[in-house]
Amino acid sequence: MEHPENSEEYKGLTVNAGIEQPSIVNPYLKLRKKPRRRELSVAEFVEGIVKGNVTVLSQAVTLVESVKPEHQTVAQEVLEKCLPYAGNSVRIGISGVPGAGKSTSIDVFGLHVLEKGGKLAVLAIDPSSERTKGSILGDKTRMEKLSVHPNAFIRPSPSAGSLGGVARKTRETIILCEAAGYDKIFVETVGVGQSETAVHSMVDFFLLIQLAGTGDELQGIKRGIMEMADGIVINKADGSNIEKAKLAAAHFRNALHLFPVPDSGWAPKVLTYSGFYGLGIKEIWDMIDEYFVFVKKNGYFDYRRNEQAKYWMYETINEHLRDSFYNNPTIETMLQAKEKEVLNGQQTSFIAAKHLLDTYYGLLK
Numbered sequence: 001m002e003h004p005e006n007s008e009e010y011k012g013l014t015v016n017a018g019i020e021q022p023s024i025v026n027p028y029l030k031l032r033k034k035p036r037r038r039e040l041s042v043a044e045f046v047e048g049i050v051k052g053n054v055t056v057l058s059q060a061v062t063l064v065e066s067v068k069p070e071h072q073t074v075a076q077e078v079l080e081k082c083l084p085y086a087g088n089s090v091r092i093g094i095s096g097v098p099g100a101g102k103s104t105s106i107d108v109f110g111l112h113v114l115e116k117g118g119k120l121a122v123l124a125i126d127p128s129s130e131r132t133k134g135s136i137l138g139d140k141t142r143m144e145k146l147s148v149h150p151n152a153f154i155r156p157s158p159s160a161g162s163l164g165g166v167a168r169k170t171r172e173t174i175i176l177c178e179a180a181g182y183d184k185i186f187v188e189t190v191g192v193g194q195s196e197t198a199v200h201s202m203v204d205f206f207l208l209i210q211l212a213g214t215g216d217e218l219q220g221i222k223r224g225i226m227e228m229a230d231g232i233v234i235n236k237a238d239g240s241n242i243e244k245a246k247l248a249a250a251h252f253r254n255a256l257h258l259f260p261v262p263d264s265g266w267a268p269k270v271l272t273y274s275g276f277y278g279l280g281i282k283e284i285w286d287m288i289d290e291y292f293v294f295v296k297k298n299g300y301f302d303y304r305r306n307e308q309a310k311y312w313m314y315e316t317i318n319e320h321l322r323d324s325f326y327n328n329p330t331i332e333t334m335l336q337a338k339e340k341e342v343l344n345g346q347q348t349s350f351i352a353a354k355h356l357l358d359t360y361y362g363l364l365k
Helices: 042-050 054-065 069-085 102-114 163-179 195-200 217-221 223-228 239-257 281-297 300-326 329-343 349-364
Strands: 090-096 120-126 152-158 184-188 205-211 231-235 269-272
Touching: 042 054, 042 069, 042 163, 054 069, 054 152, 054 163, 069 163, 090 102, 090 195, 102 120, 102 184, 102 281, 120 163, 152 163, 163 184, 163 195, 163 300, 205 223, 205 239, 205 281, 223 239, 231 239, 231 281, 239 269, 269 281, 281 300, 300 329, 329 349
Parallel strands: 090 184, 090 205, 120 152, 120 184, 205 231, 231 269
Antiparallel strands: none
C-alpha cells in the first residue's frame, strides 16, 4: 500500500500521530450493583395480600406459578394462611373459540360490573407454542379500559403445554385474589382443547361466547361444551349481522331443548350482544344475577363449590403421584430402555408400562 506522505515532494512535511480515541465508557460513571430484592416472608405475603397490595399479590401469584420446589413450599404456606379470607366472590368462566371476542367482551363486561362497585380479577390462560414453549400474553392489550382501572387486576398465564398444572395454579390464584378483596373473578380459557373442562371445575357460572354467520352453529351444538354452559351469548350482533345472530340464537335454543336439565335445575339462556359497541351487556348480567339468585336459593351453589373442592383434592393427588413417578431416578433410566423395547417391537406398550409400575411400587416398599 502506497503512502504519498513519504514521497520526496512532501519531504518538508511531518505527519503527526493521531489522537487516541477515548473509551466509549464514561470514566466518571460508577457502576453500582442493583440491590437484590428482598424476599418476603410468608407472614409479609399474607399481610400484603389481605391489605390488597397489588405488588405483593403479583409476587405471590408468581410464586404459585413457579416450578421451583422452594417457591412451591412458600406458595403453599401462603395459600393455607389466605384460605380463611377466600371464598367470598363470584367466579365466572368465559370461553369461546379463538376470535369470538373474549378479551374485548371481558373489557366491556368488567367495566359494567365495576360500575356497581367491588373489585374484579381477570385470570386469562394464554396458549403456549408447542414448538418454542413461548406465550404472547397479549390479552391486556385488548382490555384497554380495564387494564388501567384501579379496581381491576389482570393476570395472563401461559398454558405452557400443561393444562392440568395451569388449571391448578389458576385455582390457587383465585384463592389469593379473593383474599386480596376481589369479589368478582373472571377466568378466560384458552378456547381450545380440554381447557373448558378444567375451567368449568373452578367457576360458579360458565359463559360460552359464540359467533353467528361463520358456519360454526353445528360445531357449537356438539354435546361437550354445550352441556357445561350456564349461559350462551352470541357476539358481534351489530350492523348487518343482527339477523344472523338472531338465527344462530334460535339454533342454540333448539339444541338446548335436546339436552337433559342440568343438575342445577337452571335452564341455560341464549342472548345476543355486541362487545365492540357495548350492546346487550346489561341483559347478560341480569341473566347471570338471576342465575346466582336461583342456585343460592336451591342450594346448588354450595353443592357445586363442595364438589369442586373434592375434585381438586383428587386432581392434586393424581398430579403428585405422576410427578413422583416420572421424577424417580430409577424410573427415568428405565423409561428410556423400555421405550426402545416398545419401538423395536420387543415388548407391547402395556407390558412395558406394567414393568415400570411394578418397579415403582417395589421402590416404595
